Amino acid sequence: MPFIMSTGPKKPDPEIRKLIRSHVMKGKNRGRILRPNYKQAVELEVIVDPNEKVQNLDDEGSWCLVVPEYLPLIPEKVGNEFSLTQFADTIDDRSISAIIEFSTMAKKILFPLESCINFGPKTRAWMEALTVDAAYLHAMAFSAQGYFDLRCGRAPSSSAALMDPHVVKTLRLLRERLEKANHGDMMDFLSKTASIVLCLAFHAHLTGDLHAARHHIIGLRRIVDLVGGFEALRRDNAKVIVEVLRCDISMAMHSGAEPLFFSDPAREPYWPYPDFSEHATDPTWPILNIAEDEPFLALLDDDVATAWRVTKQFTLLVNHAAKTQSKLPKEYLLDTMASVTYRLLHKSTFFPRSSLDEAMRLGILAFGSGIFLQWAGVRLPYTYFPAAYRDCLVNLNLTSLDLPFRTPTIATERGSDVSSPPPPWSSQLLLWLLTIGHISVFDSSDADSWLRPWLRVNLDLCGVRSWSAMRDVLGSFMWVSIVQDVPGESLFNSTLNRRTR
Numbered sequence: 001m002p003f004i005m006s007t008g009p010k011k012p013d014p015e016i017r018k019l020i021r022s023h024v025m026k027g028k029n030r031g032r033i034l035r036p037n038y039k040q041a042v043e044l045e046v047i048v049d050p051n052e053k054v055q056n057l058d059d060e061g062s063w064c065l066v067v068p069e070y071l072p073l074i075p076e077k078v079g080n081e082f083s084l085t086q087f088a089d090t091i092d093d094r095s096i097s098a099i100i101e102f103s104t105m106a107k108k109i110l111f112p113l114e115s116c117i118n119f120g121p122k123t124r125a126w127m128e129a130l131t132v133d134a135a136y137l138h139a140m141a142f143s144a145q146g147y148f149d150l151r152c153g154r155a156p157s158s159s160a161a162l163m164d165p166h167v168v169k170t171l172r173l174l175r176e177r178l179e180k181a182n183h184g185d186m187m188d189f190l191s192k193t194a195s196i197v198l199c200l201a202f203h204a205h206l207t208g209d210l211h212a213a214r215h216h217i218i219g220l221r222r223i224v225d226l227v228g229g230f231e232a233l234r235r236d237n238a239k240v241i242v243e244v245l246r247c248d249i250s251m252a253m254h255s256g257a258e259p260l261f262f263s264d265p266a267r268e269p270y271w272p273y274p275d276f277s278e279h280a281t282d283p284t285w286p287i288l289n290i291a292e293d294e295p296f297l298a299l300l301d302d303d304v305a306t307a308w309r310v311t312k313q314f315t316l317l318v319n320h321a322a323k324t325q326s327k328l329p330k331e332y333l334l335d336t337m338a339s340v341t342y343r344l345l346h347k348s349t350f351f352p353r354s355s356l357d358e359a360m361r362l363g364i365l366a367f368g369s370g371i372f373l374q375w376a377g378v379r380l381p382y383t384y385f386p387a388a389y390r391d392c393l394v395n396l397n398l399t400s401l402d403l404p405f406r407t408p409t410i411a412t413e414r415g416s417d418v419s420s421p422p423p424p425w426s427s428q429l430l431l432w433l434l435t436i437g438h439i440s441v442f443d444s445s446d447a448d449s450w451l452r453p454w455l456r457v458n459l460d461l462c463g464v465r466s467w468s469a470m471r472d473v474l475g476s477f478m479w480v481s482i483v484q485d486v487p488g489e490s491l492f493n494s495t496l497n498r499r500t501r
Contacts, residue, residue, distance in 0.1 A: 089134035095141040095166070099130065102144035109147065109376045110243075111333075112483045116318050118327035119239065133192065135173035139199035142166040146206050150378045167203065170196065187227060191237055194223050194244065201247050205380065210255050217251055220244050221260045229268075242334050249341050250373050253365070253441075256384030262342040270343055273310050274335035276317065294477070295425065301357045303347060307340045307364050312478050315371075322482045337372045341365065353388075354395040362389045363433050370440035371480055379443070386441045393433060394450075398426035427461040431470070432477040434458070439487040452495045459495065467492050 087096070107114045129136045142164055174196055197219050204213035224244065227233055233241050245261065252259040262268050297305045314336040321328050344361050351358040366389060374380060434455050438447055464470050467489050471479075474488065 087130055088132055088137045089169075091137060091141060095145070098144040098148060099137075099140045102147055103127070103140070112371055112374060112376060113318060113333065113480070115482065116321040116326075116328055117330050117333050119330050129192070135170050135177060135196050136192065138166040138170040138173070139196045142170070142203055143199045146203055147375070147378065150206060150380075167200075170200065174200075187232075190223050190227050191233075191240055194220060194240055197223070198243050198247055201251070205247075205251060205254060208381070210251075213251050214255075214257065217248055217260055220247065224261075230271075238330055238334060242330075242337070245334075245338055245341075246373055249337075249345070250380060250382075252345055253369065253373075253385040254380075254382045256388070259342060259345055262346070271335065271338035273306070273339045274314070274332055276313055276332070296356065296360075296429065299356060300360055301347075301351070303343050304357055304361050304364070307344055308360065308478075310336060311340055311364055311368065315478050315480050318371075318480055318482075333372070337368065341368055341372070353392050354397050356396075356398065358392050359396050359433060362392055363436060366440045367436050367478055370436070371483055374440065382441055386437075386443070386446070389437055389441060390446065390450075393430075393437070396430075398429070427458045428473050428476070430458045431455065431462060431464075431473055435474060435488055435491060438491050439484055447491070447494075452491075455491070455495050 102109070107119060111117065111119075130140065145166075174193070177193070197216050201213050201216035201220070204210075204216060224230060224233065230241055248259045248261050251257070262270055294308075297308060300308070314332060317328055317332065320326075344365050347361060351361065362385075365385070369382075369385075434451055438451055442451060459470070462473060464473060470492050471485070471488070474484075479488075
């Protein structure tokens with residue numbers, strides 16, 4: 001330890017002073033945060049010089065910080081997330097990306113009511129199938145691309161579709177699979193085969209190849225028969241049943257041909273109506289007990305009236321499930337769709353085209369198409385059904401029917417959206433029939449040429465001036481808010497806007 005002695009008035013020399021200051025300040029700067037002096041900060045211009053020619057001053061005499069250009073230390077990404085995945089066959093990255101994107105949101109795409117229906121826990125079985133089943137891999141490739149093309153407004157032609165390498169390879173692999181003598185577990189084999197045939201039928205539907213689509217549905221019919229009918233499938237493959245029936249119903253509405261399933265009630269009885277008793281007696285689900293029959297149901301054919309009641313009960317449950325963020329059993333969806341739709345499809349020749357029975361039969365089918373069949377973000381092409389529905393509405397005769405009008409719950413104070421006196425009940429029914437047709441099956445050309453003008457007339461007859469009033473009228477019949485509110489409001493606003501121009 002140094003000793004410093006200082007006597008007299010003379011100051012110590014600089015070295016001694018530095019030693020004293022160092023000794024005094026020992027331990028006092030520990031933990032101190034040194035903050036930058038912003039007042040003395042100098043702005044520097046950073047220049048990347050690939051030639052590494054460092055200059056301190058630019059032309060104007062300003063200071064510059066020149067940083068030589070070097071290769072980054074972190075290498076760029078090589079491949080994609082699935083580069084190490086061994087798929088069942090060679091396939092390009094673009095197709096893989098489309099498959100993964102489509103598969104991860106498949107339930108939301110395929111089922112408009114997905115948020116209200118309990119389809120069971122999510123599984124990764126589809127991903128495993130892509131690694132072991134080459135036919136399924138290629139079927140998913142053209143199905144995913146077909147969906148995204150349709151969403152972007154691109155519909156491939158049937159001739160171009162036949163040249164698609166994924167379609168060609170799927171057909172070849174499926175043919176080789178069917179020719180094998182040993183299929184192992186027959187139920188598992190038929191279930192996987194049905195998934196591939198469904199993809200082929202969907203693709204044929206999109207491309208307008210009705211002959212091929214019918215051929216594939218006949219194949220599905222044979223698969224169902226081989227496993228012992230729907231009862232054998234229902235235990236473990238309810239989702240497969242839903243897909244098979246949706247495919248059959250969609251093609252019947254597209255082509256006008258008779259559906260292949262439940263065509264002979266003696267051999268294959270109609271699907272039983274759903275049993276909602278579990279929720280009808282549940283005090284937390286009081287909605288089914290307050291549902292009332294509309295007056296016009298007394299005028300309808302028994303099957304049509306029953307179809308209306310069952311579908312409306314289902315929609316009430318769905319709306320309540322959406323409101324309470326709960327889920328309904330998937331059997332409710334399957335039972336309602338199958339029991340109602342097939343009975344109505346097989347009555348296509350029963351009623352005159354200008355009758356109330358035919359209008360309601362087609363209206364319920366159109367309504368079911370929107371909540372059971374259509375895919376999210378796209379409109380599956382129909383040819384026969386929109387024409388039949390349009391023809392029925394144009395020729396519909398409601399003037400001879402005299403029924404009491406039931407006013408929906410709408411405010412009546414000053415500034416009300418509904419004028420008085422109450423309009424004829426037929427005008428409200430037409431509002432529902434026209435709106436359901438537009439959001440489910442009609443295209444934009446129908447809306448511009450005849451639907452909006454007719455809708456506008458009936459809006460005036462009903463005195464409806466706002467979407468909330470329109471929504472009350474539609475809800476007094478049948479309406480599913482989570483699916484139909486957005487397109488319904490869009491139609492209403494566009495109809496009013498055209499009137500004010």
